[in-house]
Amino acid sequence: MIRAMGLLQSWGGFGTSIASFIFLWDMIRRYCPPELIRAFDKWARRIRSFFYPYIQISISEFMSNNLKPHDAYAAVEAYLSVHLAKDAKRLRAETVTGGSKLVLSMDEHERVTDEFCGVKVQWISGKLVQRESKYLPELERKYYKLMFHKKYRDMVTDIYLEQVIKAGKEIQMRNRKRKLYTNGHSKTTWSHIVFEHPATFGSLAMEVEKKQEIVDDLLMFRESKDFYARIGKAWKRGYLLYGPPGTGKSTMIAAMANLLDYDVYDLELTSVRDNTELRRLLAETTSKSIIVIEDIDCSLDLTGQRKKKPPEEKIEKTKKEVSRKDTEESGSRVTLSGLLNFIDGLWSACSGERIIVFTTNYVDKLDPALTRRGRMDKHIELSYCSFDGFKVLAKNYLRLDTHPIFESIEILMRETKIIPADVAENLMPSSLKEDAEKCLLKLVEALKQAKQLMIKKEEESALSEAKMKQAADVLQDKEDSIDKM
Numbered sequence: 059m060i061r062a063m064g065l066l067q068s069w070g071g072f073g074t075s076i077a078s079f080i081f082l083w084d085m086i087r088r089y090c091p092p093e094l095i096r097a098f099d100k101w102a103r104r105i106r107s108f109f110y111p112y113i114q115i116s117i118s119e120f121m122s123n124n125l126k127p128h129d130a131y132a133a134v135e136a137y138l139s140v141h142l143a144k145d146a147k148r149l150r151a152e153t154v155t156g157g158s159k160l161v162l163s164m165d166e167h168e169r170v171t172d173e174f175c176g177v178k179v180q181w182i183s184g185k186l187v188q189r190e191s192k193y194l195p196e197l198e199r200k201y202y203k204l205m206f207h208k209k210y211r212d213m214v215t216d217i218y219l220e221q222v223i224k225a226g227k228e229i230q231m232r233n234r235k236r237k238l239y240t241n242g243h244s245k246t247t248w249s250h251i252v253f254e255h256p257a258t259f260g261s262l263a264m265e266v267e268k269k270q271e272i273v274d275d276l277l278m279f280r281e282s283k284d285f286y287a288r289i290g291k292a293w294k295r296g297y298l299l300y301g302p303p304g305t306g307k308s309t310m311i312a313a314m315a316n317l318l319d320y321d322v323y324d325l326e327l328t329s330v331r332d333n334t335e336l337r338r339l340l341a342e343t344t345s346k347s348i349i350v351i352e353d354i355d356c357s358l359d360l361t362g363q364r365k366k367k368p369p370e371e372k373i374e375k376t377k378k379e380v381s382r383k384d385t386e387e388s389g390s391r392v393t394l395s396g397l398l399n400f401i402d403g404l405w406s407a408c409s410g411e412r413i414i415v416f417t418t419n420y421v422d423k424l425d426p427a428l429t430r431r432g433r434m435d436k437h438i439e440l441s442y443c444s445f446d447g448f449k450v451l452a453k454n455y456l457r458l459d460t461h462p463i464f465e466s467i468e469i470l471m472r473e474t475k476i477i478p479a480d481v482a483e484n485l486m487p488s489s490l491k492e493d494a495e496k497c498l499l500k501l502v503e504a505l506k507q508a509k510q511l512m513i514k515k516e517e518e519s520a521l522s523e524a525k526m527k528q529a530a531d532v533l534q535d536k537e538d539s540i541d542k543m
């Protein structure tokens with residue numbers, strides 16, 4: 059009993075000394091000049107590290123020199139919130155900008171343990187409140203501290219930390235909202251909106267094998283960082299999508315971005331003043347992005363002057379003609395050589411993966427410099443709707459795998475041409491009451507009309523050919539009679 063009393067007394071004494079120490083330390087912090095406290099801290103740390111076998115690495119929320127957010131801090135935070143936050147006792151719940159999902163992270167002064175190749179390391183979250191001078195407000199800087207035994211120094215600094223940052227960046231990439239950047243309306247810089255296009259390769263009407271080949275190609279590109287480094291080529295890939303209007307070129311670009319989880323830069327060449335501006339815009343694009351130049355044939359030519367389209371294409375008054383006119387008015391002087399120089403030259407030096415996609419309705423009209431192999435790695439033709447393509451659309455729009463009307467649709471599709479955009483329009487119910495069968499009948503009607511139009515056109519062209527031949531024969535007869543005279 060007496061011993062217990064003595065123990066309590068001594069604990070009481072210990073408590074009192076701790077309280078006096080805290081009081082004394084508080085007084086020192088409050089009244090001593092900050093320089094003196096910093097010097098004291100420094101020496102105290104040196105003495106401690108002499109006896110203490112652990113190493114600490116701090117990763118601060120902001121860079122110490124310019125107060126810019128520190129990328130590594132954000133990556134560590136993402137890594138910890140996914141892999142270790144659940145082990146912490148106190149958590150912070152926050153929504154990611156623009157999202158509704160709650161993300162959990164460690165609250166301040168929490169401690170979690172991670173294990174890497176049998177080595178245990180500790181992460182500690184903290185907050186530092188600093189005042190640079192007494193005239194400035196206090197600054198709060200959050201930080202993560204990594205603690206490990208000094209015998210694992212090389213392994214942790216060379217391998218573990220690198221892997222944490224890499225994994226963290228991948229998590230950030232997955233959590234971020236993707237963006238669609240544009241440079242339209244005579245803007246000299248990129249402006250962006252959130253990219254939320256629902257297109258996927260699953261919803262794209264196309265032959266199954268062809269679609270799978272494109273998907274495989276894209277996925278292989280994404281995973282080929284080391285391969286590109288080994289062969290000494292920049293990690294870039296060019297796709298040329300060509301085909302008539304409404305065959306799904308823009309839809310495929312959205313599906314590519316969704317598959318790879320990339321941002322999209324929609325480059326409006328007609329708004330770019332000259333090659334210098336083009337170079338700057340392309341250099342500003344970020345890694346993991348698709349740079350799109352739609353209707354490349356209408357946007358520029360080799361000489362920098364506008365191309366003249368053949369008469370039959372002029373009939374179609376599309377946005378493309380308007381954009382060409384815009385270029386003339388805005389005085390864009392971007393040349394094909396300028397674009398190609400950039401793709402082959404400076405752009406290759408930008409780090410990270412990028413995909414560049416050109417689209418055109420008239421692949422034959424393109425300059426061979428643009429279509430040669432090595433420049434555009436893959437040429438993809440998007441053409442009129444096949445029966446396979448129709449089945450994808452019927453499944454998506456009407457949830458139908460089969461129907462008795464499919465047979466007549468298949469026969470009509472073999473006899474005539476229809477673009478997927480028209481098939482999609484017919485399969486779209488115009489009211490809640492319109493059922494799947496009505497939509498299929500609408501499509502049958504559209505196919506019949508397209509067939510009639512095709513027959514009429516063929517007849518007309520046969521007639522004009524016959525007339526031309528007749529006129530040529532008359533001319534020949536005249537020439538023959540002149541010769542005889």
Ligand SMILES: Nc1ncnc2c1ncn2[C@@H]1O[C@H](COP(=O)(O)OP(=O)(O)OP(=O)(O)O)[C@@H](O)[C@H]1O
Binds near residue numbers: 263306309310418419
């Ligand atoms: N292959 C396809 N699969 C699914 N839907 C398609 C396909 N092609 C066209 N569509 C539908 O038609 C619409 C127009 O297609 P899209 O804009 O992709 O055509 P495009 O080939 O880019 O045309 P343009 O040459 O005029 O730019 C899309 O919104 C989509 O609903």
Ligand SMILES: [Mg+2]
Binds near residue numbers: 307309352417
């Ligand atoms: Mg398009």
